[in-house]
Amino acid sequence: MPSIGATVRRLFGPLEPTVSEFYRGLFVDLDEFARAIKSWVPDAHRILEVGCGEGAMTERLVLHYPEAEILGIDISPRLGRLYRGPRRLVKFQQRTVDDIVGEAPQHFDLVVLADVMHHVQPEIRPEFFQSVEAALLPGGHLVFKDWERSISPQHAICFFMERYITGDTVQYCDLSELKSFSHLALANDRRIGPWRNNLALHYRAP
Template sequence: MENVEDFYDQLSSKYSDLIKKCVPRYDELLHTMFLYLEPDFKPLRILDLGCGTGNLTQRILEYFPDAQIDALDLSEDILEESRKRFGNQSNMNYLQADFKNMHLSEKCYDLVMSSIAIHHVQDPFKFKLYKDVFYALKTDGLFIFADQTRGITDEIYFKNIECWKVEALKLGSTEENWNMWMAHQDAHDYHSPVGWHLENLKKAGFNEVDLLSKYLMWGVFWAKKN
């Protein structure tokens, strides 16, 4: 069985196209991640966790062109695609690391963001990740992420997947694409309910947590370190 890194290495050159055909309301999801930021919020240093080929990174650059951005991903091939996309911008830094074994410095980021990546680790490692992010954020720093979630019941969860397939096919995914994602999901994805995320963000130390939006399996989460 291939691991997560090998899977994304193989998809690196096609990932941006495939994800837009796979995730319903993908552009809206990314837009929502910035919608609730205060107009005077001007982060100096930002971390993009699980940056992929740079779809979220692109939005970060548009909103905060003067910020220093660290783009982190497990796959070196994926990071190389991101490097090609953004060239040699002086405010971009690339980090190859596993969510399970990150070594983030204390209070070094004003904003940490992530798009559809955190579900790749099991719940104990998600909680560790939340604590790592809390440690790395400055006071008043924000952690905003979009991710797949699990329904509170199996009936809700599997209905969401059923509806997801209908929408993915409308977006241009093929049955082959769908079967690929499902095989990967069965082997490597660990979806957690919305309530689990909110509860464990609080346990990790975040004072203010919220769910900004949700459609089928995809939720946008917001957490502030006071």
């Protein structure tokens, strides 16, 4: 799922956050995704956002869960750079999910991933997802959204933008791959606008 490449974005100067939001909105309605999470998980106290990037989804999470402690992690050094929400209970750390789980396993009642899996190399996805699940408290919720590969004009545009504008190497998953990552019980699934390619899945830990 493309966000505009760093070099291109720098050209926009102070307008960068607005332009980034607009561009992302062409592919996914993050507000709708956040509302879906809230409807599935009305209450959460400790939230982990894995692959939080520059903070676009974190901003939505804090709106819906203003009293929750939110930790955003990413392997990129630019994490949280465009986040404009309150800072009181929100932290950004450049760490891996393995680090987090090694330090405090089963610590979070909600774990969220937005458009991360297609950035993770296919050969490490199962192991990566196991670590994500190990962060959940018993009874905790895991919600992830990704862009499903399809034969469609919007997928061709999305792939082109990611490859040539953002410059990221990505490998999108098909529906069966997206549904194969978690071994937890599926509680809900939903398509998120503006394209059917956006699939959100909600799992519940035992």
